[in-house]
Amino acid sequence: MTSTSSPRRSPCDGRSDLAESHPELELCRAKDARNLVAHGYDVVDSEIVWSILVRNIPQVAARIEELLGCRGWAPSG
Numbered sequence: 001m002t003s004t005s006s007p008r009r010s011p012c013d014g015r016s017d018l019a020e021s022h023p024e025l026e027l028c029r030a031k032d033a034r035n036l037v038a039h040g041y042d043v044v045d046s047e048i049v050w051s052i053l054v055r056n057i058p059q060v061a062a063r064i065e066e067l068l069g070c071r072g073w074a075p076s077g
Contacts, residue, residue, distance in 0.1 A: 022067065025060055 019027040033052060037044055 018064065018067065022063075025063060027060075030060070 019025065033049075037049065
């Protein structure tokens with residue numbers, strides 16, 4: 001009986017086609033930052049989190065809206 005081992009998964013397995021098509025968006029890094037905050041893997045520096053929120057998120061969101069053609073879209077509710 002032979003055992004088959006599954007291939008090593010990358011940190012961004014399961015990422016969307018958008019992330020694969022547009023690596024400049026660095027969505028894998030966004031996922032990693034979310035995991036750090038959500039799971040408390042380490043001490044979270046609030047100044048770094050604030051900097052990401054203020055500087056990076058608006059630019060990435062605008063680019064995603066542009067790519068998806070949904071500028072001005074907002075979830076209902």
